[in-house]
Amino acid sequence: MTDGARLPPLREVIAQYGLNADKSLGQNFLLDLNLTGRIARSGGKLDGATVIEIGPGPGGLTRAILDSGAARVIAIEKDRRCLPALADIANAYPGRLEVVEGDALSIDETALFDGKARIIANLPYNVATPLLIKWLRSRERFTALTLMFQKEVADRITAAPRSKAYGRLSILAQWLCETRHEFDISPRAFTPPPKVTSTVVTLIPRAEPLYPADAEMLEKVVAAAFNQRRKMLRASLKALGSPAEEMLEKASIAPTRRAEELSVAEFCALARVYASAAARGR
Known part of the structure; x- marks a missing residue:
């Protein structure tokens, strides 16, 4: 009982x-x-x-x-x-x-x-x-x-x-x-x-996040991408204030792709690139 x-x-x-x-x-x-x-x-x-x-x-x-x-x-x-x-x-x-x-x-x-x-x-x-x-x-x-x-x-x-x-x-x-x-x-x-x-x-x-990335930067990148999820990333990521196509190139992501097509690993790669750009004051 x-x-x-x-x-x-x-x-x-x-x-x-x-x-x-x-x-x-x-x-x-x-x-x-x-x-x-x-x-x-x-x-x-x-x-x-x-x-x-x-x-x-x-x-x-x-x-x-x-x-x-x-x-x-x-x-x-x-x-x-x-x-x-x-x-x-x-x-x-x-x-x-x-x-x-x-x-x-x-x-x-x-x-x-x-x-x-x-x-x-x-x-x-x-x-x-x-x-x-x-x-x-x-x-x-x-x-x-x-x-x-x-x-x-x-x-x-x-x-x-x-x-x-x-x-x-x-x-x-x-x-x-x-x-x-x-x-x-x-x-x-x-x-x-x-x-x-x-x-x-x-x-x-997880003991550690799946891929390295700053949480705040990742959230900003993901928010910008999905706020206009039907647009290509080269357009939706302009909201971040950094050159979108340059960021995408550095992350090895085609600018014509859309947010829903990217894996978690690719979003983390974008977040790292964006963090680097922000640190340089771009």
Whole structure:
């Protein structure tokens, strides 16, 4: 018997505490225990791990993470209505669940634990991408991130060059992490059902970025290229203020190519050239 086996079913918890999903908070509760268990285990074994969870709501995924062996779960919840339900879970798993009330966008998760942690979360769609960008910038503190996004965002994270979904998020995520599509989840699995399919993705931070490049310079080059993704690079990169064709030549990239055709390695090469030009004050 697991520590939480005596807890009531999630539907009863939602009714008991009046936890109707709040659309403004992007809430869609996942109640299927098979699915929550699958999400918890997707990033690898949790035995002894510290796990950060964002937006636990009534605690379905929280229970699954604890039942999968996490030594400590730090759950960050913005909706005060959910705190009593999470307190019940904390009582059922003594000393293993810490609930932090607050907005994950403004909280520094890395100050809440020592060493390294995992992040496992069914992310609210309206803040999912900003949260991912924030975590990528402190990726050295995380061993893995197993996150649920709407499928469109997940596809962008794992997209390959020359695909419609390939873009700024693809390059940044793949430069800093190994990315893996886990599985899709039907809208029917949620309460209330969202209008889109959801996808679970695991990101494993790299010990070093995939190719050498300055992060700020890379972000500038990628932003300029994809802001006008239908144009040839010789036109779209003019926004950088450096001679675009000269930069492309130094990076061994044809000026007639478009942003979606370039690999992560080629964007990093462009970022290095741009950094050199900036250092010379061009």
